[in-house]
Amino acid sequence: MNTSFGELEAILEHVPPHPEHLIRALHEVQAKFNYIPADALDAVCDHVGVARSQGWAVATFYKAFSLRPRKEHEISVCVGTACHIRGAAEVYETIVRGTRAHAGEESTPESDLSVEKVYCLGCCSMGPVAKVGNEIHANLDQKKVDTLIQTHSKR
């Protein structure tokens, strides 16, 4: 077991043992560890009472969950339609170039940033937008993107 047993216990303690709580439990595991460790996934399945196959099906189906550790700061660049027509593709490319990260996969060794494309953050009136943590950065342009990368990169 490479995840902290105590931390996992603390999560499962207040999750009722019923299949409908599988997704909720996985959300909490994801929030705690920044990914879904395999052993935690098994423990969640056993706890809520679903077959492990179902747990894996769910964890791989939904975008909110990741089976590999995510970077501490993930920049989610909205490429939804409203942002798309306001130049989201350019913003995304600029951020990727800026962090020298490969789309959604890797990130730069010297930063703790990673970049991913998401569809619609519901902030369509202020596109292009990006989200870091729970914070929305609106009306992005070249300058704002530079500041964004600088504030969230390790130096």
Place this chain on the structure above:
Amino acid sequence: MKIHNLEGLLKAKQRGITKLYPPKKPKLLVGMATCGLANGAREVFDFFRSKARATSWNGLVEKTGCIGLCYQEPLVDLVIPGKPRLTYNRVDLVAAEKIWEELWNGDIPETSLMAWNDTDMILLDGGPRKLHQGETESFMRRFPSYAELDFLKYQQHIAMRNCGLLDPDNLDHYIARGGYFSLQKALTAMQPDEVIEEIIRSGLRGRGGGGFPAGIKWRSCRKAKGAPKYVLCNADEGNPGTYTDRGLLESDPHSILEGMLIGAYAIGSTEGYIYVRAEYPLAVETMQRAISAAREAGLLGKDILGTGFDFDMEISLGGGAYVCGESTALMASIEGKPGEPRAKYTHTAEKGLWDRPSNLNNVETWANVPVIISKGADWYNMIGTKKSTGTKMFSLVGKVNRVGLVEVPMGITIREMVNAVGGGVPSGGEFKAIQTGGPSGGCIPKDCWDLPLDFESLTHAGSMMGSGGMIVMDQSICMVDLARHFIDFLMDESCGKCVPCRLGLKRMHTMLERFTEGRGTIEDLDEMKSLARAIQDAALCALGGSAPNPVLSTIRYFRDEFEAHILDKRCPAKVCKRLITYSINSDACTGCAHCSDVCPTGAIVSTNRKTHRIETSLCIKCGVCAGVCEAGAIEVI
């Protein structure tokens, strides 16, 4: 405090009124929905709070939701007893400081003042409330009133009746504006069948996409055998370009709860779920607080308002899958399974969540219900058109001057929406098309912009109402690229259960990619149309069936653009990278070197230390240079 009956509700209303309009204290309200927060509302709120504390100000600083004027965020309201409500726009810290200073000096602040409002149009129980007594203040002559704002003039707020006018976390505020009185009326003065009858007569149709009559849906669920029955709310707003549900969830969560409670009573349900997408953290938190407050007041739980009616509900969190907006996929997701739709041989009204009778409506639909019960079906069905009654919320975004959330009577035209409400396309651009209905909808060109906005007209034009996304586009948008964008999205979000959607969209994507690269053929166009029809006929769920709409509608209205890509290898909007080249007009170039500084590939070189030139073989067409060139010398051919 528990609310046991009408008397308790009236007491809460009194409490709410003194909180909403404190008789002796001024009140500063900061719009703290996501749009406000992203524009710096938090800092403004903290500033006012700290000033108020430090100076022991005899006033209140509170938060509110979003009134829909997203283009003016952050918005701050000032409520002074006996005076019109004042609204300040684009309040940054500098403006906030000035506003505070003027207020502290005993003046009515006029820095950033946008408009005033002398009547609070309370829609429900209580009616309009005059805020202003006495003589006309001088600012009232110099600044516009709410009624004069073009953005609001054409609107009618029913679902949005409380948005931006109350604190979403305050139950008493909601009750003070007539909230939960409709529930009380339904529970004490109406039989469940009468409630259903009223909703049917109102003509209320599902606001989530399909436009199915809500009352008829309720009736089939009421008639279905089995227990328990579930009442569900679809708040999985995944349509790119749409945020109407977010607006309501963040600004007026109790209106949704009350609608669901009335629905549950009519259907005979005791349990419910609201399925919210996880991408909306603030909406989830606000909704959670609203549920807790309602539970604490006894408005959720056992023996609601002393009538013996039981109902409770929970939030179910989505996992970031667009397909979960489809009813059967949504139910699978609540059950803790991957969100894959099933064939609807049996309706969800009979066998839905956990194979029990279930009724699913969208956020906006539920928010309309209390108003219909309070004001009656006859009042409601006078609004809008004959077949599409009431109002519809839209998120008006894209290339339009006034972006925001709007709620208009059904039947206004696209032209009115874009020009009158939205203030037209920003200067330099020209209206080209409007996209409605998200990835299930389509693009409607300028030729059709006198089309009324109602369910039938939009479907007939090859688009659909959908959940209210409305994206305005100008000449800078390439329709072929846009079609590719939608199929890109749908391909990514396809759950993969059925072949037509999983493979059909992929194939379609390949063809569209070829068009944008200038490698397509005219035969491809016909092939794509036949593939689209196959997907429409054979896909398992409604989302799959409507997936080809964005492509079919763009081919229908913008065939010339496809042909330009295919025959002339040219992108008229100058968007598709394979078909354009960047160059520098040496006559216009000032040699400032801004472009060569930012060029990520070093493709821009100085020719004679004065003007610059782009080395085409190195250019990746990222467009960064065009963004920084002040002389406008960068040309795209």
